[in-house]
Amino acid sequence: MDMERLQDELRMFKDRHFPQQRLRSSLTVYVLLALSYLLIIILFVVSLSRVSVLSSQLSEQRSELKQNHSSNEFKLSVLSSQLSELRSELKQNHSSNEFKLSVLSSQLSEQRSELKQNHSSNEFKLSVLSSQLSELRSELKWNRSSNEFKLFPCGPEAREWEYFSGKCYYFSLRVTSWQTAKALCEEKHAQLAIINSHAKQNFIMYRTRDKRFWIGLSDQNAEGEWKWIDGSDSTAGFTYWKEGEPSDSNHNEDCAHVWTYGEWNDVHCTYECYYICEKPVPL
Numbered sequence: 109m110d111m112e113r114l115q116d117e118l119r120m121f122k123d124r125h126f127p128q129q130r131l132r133s134s135l136t137v138y139v140l141l142a143l144s145y146l147l148i149i150i151l152f153v154v155s156l157s158r159v160s161v162l163s164s165q166l167s168e169q170r171s172e173l174k175q176n177h178s179s180n181e182f183k184l185s186v187l188s189s190q191l192s193e194l195r196s197e198l199k200q201n202h203s204s205n206e207f208k209l210s211v212l213s214s215q216l217s218e219q220r221s222e223l224k225q226n227h228s229s230n231e232f233k234l235s236v237l238s239s240q241l242s243e244l245r246s247e248l249k250w251n252r253s254s255n256e257f258k259l260f261p262c263g264p265e266a267r268e269w270e271y272f273s274g275k276c277y278y279f280s281l282r283v284t285s286w287q288t289a290k291a292l293c294e295e296k297h298a299q300l301a302i303i304n305s306h307a308k309q310n311f312i313m314y315r316t317r318d319k320r321f322w323i324g325l326s327d328q329n330a331e332g333e334w335k336w337i338d339g340s341d342s343t344a345g346f347t348y349w350k351e352g353e354p355s356d357s358n359h360n361e362d363c364a365h366v367w368t369y370g371e372w373n374d375v376h377c378t379y380e381c382y383y384i385c386e387k388p389v390p391l
């Protein structure tokens with residue numbers, strides 16, 4: 109009984125307080141919904157504002173870019189125009205330079221040709237002059253040798269040789285034996301002097317001045333048969349013995365020399381005195 113009463117009371121209580129609780133809960137939901145909408149609207153407005161700002165910045169940048177683009181296009185156009193002018197100018201200069209180069213090349217070719225002609229002409233002149241010079245040299249040489257021959261028939265370089273009557277004579281400055289003197293004359297392509305004329309005797313006499321000089325006369329092969337060095341017999345021709353000579357003193361005097369006043373004397377062949385060589389005039 110009591111339990112049923114209690115359940116009835118509880119049911120009654122619930123029926124009395126439930127509408128108020130429902131109303132309270134609905135209000136809370138509405139308030140929350142309103143707050144949510146408000147928040148959404150605020151967020152939307154904020155977003156819209158930011159989009160607007162960004163859009164404005166984007167528009168400005170676009171405009172700026174557009175201006176820059178236009179400016180760059182203008183600069184590019186100017187540069188292109190200048191480049192075109194430069195190209196044109198270069199082309200003109202190139203043509204002008206090619207023309208100048210062609211003219212210079214032509215002038216160079218002409219000068220080369222002229223130089224070549226001059227060179228040939230100069231070579232010919234040089235050849236003629238060289239030939240004339242050679243002839244003059246030859247003539248001069250001939251004149252010189254002719255004059256030298258007239259002045260020095262025994263040779264301009266041979267001061268020790270003296271000319272007489274178509275032959276050259278050497279008067280030694282050293283003394284030696286007859287055999288050595290003979291050999292020394294042969295070394296000079298000469299022989300001991302042969303005196304076969306009075307004129308030659310006089311020439312030798314004045315040159316020997318009383319000194320003793322071997323001459324090419326001996327009787328070595330046969331005593332008493334005085335022969336010249338060329339094999340000719342002296343007794344048959346000119347002689348100029350000193351008085352009492354040849355004496356063959358001590359039977360040992362087989363070689364002859366000129367002595368005082370150029371007179372001849374026989375003496376032993378190992379005696380040492382000067383000597384006279386004789387040779388033909390060199391050609």
Ligand SMILES: [Ca+2]
Nearest residue numbers: 327356361362
């Ligand atoms: Ca003798």
Ligand SMILES: [Ca+2]
Nearest residue numbers: 355356374375
């Ligand atoms: Ca003697």
